Amino acid sequence: MGWSMPDATTLGTSAAAADALDVQDLDIAYRVRGRDRQVIRGVSFRIGRGETFGLVGESGCGKSTVALAVTRYLPSNGRVRAGAIRIAGEDALAMDAVALRRLRTRSISMVYQDPGRALNPSLRIGRQLAEVFEVAGVPAAERLDRAEAMLKRVRIVDAGRVMHRYPHELSGGMLQRVVIAMALAVDPTLLILDEPTTALDATVEAEVLDLIQQLRQEFGSSVLFIGHNLAVISRMCARVGVLYAGTLVEEGPTRQVFAAPRHPYTVGLLRCLPQAGLSKHETRLDTIPGFLPTSLAGLKGCVFADRCGLARDLCRQEEPPLIALPGGRFSRCHFHEEAPALPRATPPSPPKSTASRAALRPVLRAAEVSKTFGSALTPIRALHDISLELWPGETLGLVGESGSGKTTLAKLLLGLSAPDLNGVIELDGNKLAAAAVKRQPAELEALQIIFQNPDAALNRSQTIRRIMSRPMRKLGRYRGAALATKLTALMGHIRLAERYLPMRPRQLSGGLKQRVAIGRAFAGDPRVVVCDEPTSALDVSVQAAILNLLADLQAEQGVSYLFVSHDLRVVRYISDRIAVLYLGRLMEIGPAERVFGGPHHPYTESLLAAAAQTDSEGTRRLHGEIPSAMNPPSGCVFHTRCPRKIGAICETQEPALIQREGDHGIRCHLELDQMGRVAKAELEQL
């Protein structure tokens, strides 16, 4: 979908021309501490004129290294040891400085993940964009006009004003449009997009992807799209290459590859994603056991053999060739026809919950909690009268765009930041002090958190043993043999081998570090654990293992989670109930299947539609930016972006959070039957 074969007219001129990009047997190594470390081996692929090729893989697989090699921007310790890179027929590896400059000026452009760092913070947008034309040799008089025209082409409505802005005055989505405008300004043969929407919200991401799709057709550029998000890749790319440990393991038309993968790694990767509509009560996620090989040097057989459920002796002794399959597909697997039958790495049966759900009162209750930042003169209300309850053993998912107040709410509950005076936070019916320092040890023990980024959450100078045992000493008053027993039990719970105890965080992979962070939260027998985007910094296969672990721990210990996330798939899988925040207000709260199944709040509907990426007409798409909390819209705060706005009532009167059927609260003037519903078929895409 969205992809169409180049039509006859474009083919007529370009059929004779060489491929936009032709990479043959690429072999790249980085020199680390005096030794060569191979990172890319034998990667070959071609991108025809006007074609969009996706390169997908987890972190450390070498995606970005390939992109850097193509643009000849490898860091100084990186070296192409063998292979060839041809851009529009020209040998990129043989180019001298002059030719390279010409190549980068005219033939290739690159868009990076973080637009904030791709732009010079001290130059106005117009001036930066004009620079591109200056280098391209456009006369001075025309540059600014061409720049403004370019901004209009990337659908920036207010192009004239944006020209005079500095980067920090624009939002992430707007900045990425500017970067895309710059990249396309010279009408490049090849556009390289390296995770262009990873740093953006789902609603903004959908808009930017639409834009790329349209521009690709207008400009006819060939695109190398690098990403880790399988849904995005499948939407954007006609062909896809799956990279694992510097090796291209599978390649082919995207739809076929994702619908019927023929390499065990691709199969495993797809199985790690939570399936539409399924929750932790129905199935466990499959995972890919083991780790990336630490060194490619001296590896004899298949790179994936150590983690593959189908591996046999042949796989360990002989590296499989890239086998051509019907339909223009390739797989680097000796037993590619068996790949779909890859045995599960984890049993599908969900953990049996031992927790009793017939509790009399919520474990955690927040009543009319608000948070105002700023001074009395310019108050910024980050949270506005939030009331919610968390019941024993349940997971409450908290969703919303960035800036909606998710993390602020989590911090208030934990006592890391104090709410405004009128709000009440209760644990087991007892009022909690606003600041963590004033809470009792038992209260501290009951409320813990798992942070998003384990690198910042774990003290890098301490050993794993110290990180895990300190809360036991401090909160549980464990000592000596009792501490050792407790520590062993905890390591068992979080499925972490005891050999990691003397290590420091930097010696562990991202997934293992997050396990340690989970272990620390569970060290003192918590009742409520706030999970603040705990898997968003992790790869899909690691995310699956962490979600399984969280579900297991909940079933074993009856703990409740407040699960903050922007990934709706993950939230749907892990949550029993879901709360939707917008501009610090609770817009909708209810059981997960009702919030997802609809009818839902127009904002929830837009979020779901954006995530499902099936809203091709864009009728339910959110446009514009989330308004500033300093000056929120009158009436219903969502009316400025609402696709189902009724009329004046929305602008003047703030709707109440009305309880509808089945414990489902929605803050909207619409009647239930007037609300939209994202169809089940669309959610299947999710």
Added chain:
Amino acid sequence: MSTALTPDVEAAPVPPNAPSLDTPDVIRRQRLGLLLRSPSFVIGAVILIFWIVMAIAGPFIAPYGSNDTDLLNTLTPPSGDHWFGTDQYGRDVLSRVIVGSRDILIVAPLATLLGTIVGTFLGLLTGYARGLTDDVVSRIMEAFLALPLLIIAMLVITALGISNTTVIIVIGLSFGLVIARTVRAAVLSERDLDYVAAANLRGENPLYIMTVEILPNVLPPILVEATVRLGYAIFTVASLSFLGLGIQPPSSDWGLAISQNYGLIGGGYWWTVLFDALAIGSLVVGVNLAAEGIHGVVDA
């Protein structure tokens, strides 16, 4: 060239970072290896070790007693008997330079140590507490830093009386204020990391968080700052001695020797001053070279 193509150094991929099995010991050994391969560190360390050996074993190495006068041979130029010549009392300059390393190599490192301790404490306090404490303490520190060090030194030394201990305290405290600013900056970026929030969530007290959680992570910048300060300390001690406010006779300290003899340069007796000056210079350069080497490795 498209600006969007500008290489983003931060975004450049780090070579694949699979779980590393390097233990802290291995890392420490690798760092030591890097240090020994850094030319500036090696040269600096050789100079430093040379002077430390002189400071310890000086009296046994020196050809003459450093205070032995020979009134028949005053102000003799460098010769086979007296390589660096003799001063106005006929004392052997070479022996005085060798033995003169002792006081400065006690006073300057102790002053730096005191400054590092004071600076670390103040930096942790202001960086961690922020708010009013930070404002008040920082403004007071800045007020002191606005005064030239030598003027403060003169005032304090005049008030407390001249002694090596006074010199250590004066230099230590004033360097502490400078070091505090470096430490404060490092602490400010650490204290917002989530591990500090995690410590708060298990009810750790501020002293524990500052010393046990944060301090180990800000040691590298403290180490670099301390080595740089040591160079300045040597220079300051020599200056104070030259002004008569530092190390006192009968020590053969270099700064003191220059101050006693510089009037003789006009008479052509350059050797009574030159070798002491060279000694101060070599020590400062040696410390700075070593500091640069350490800086390079710590930052890597």
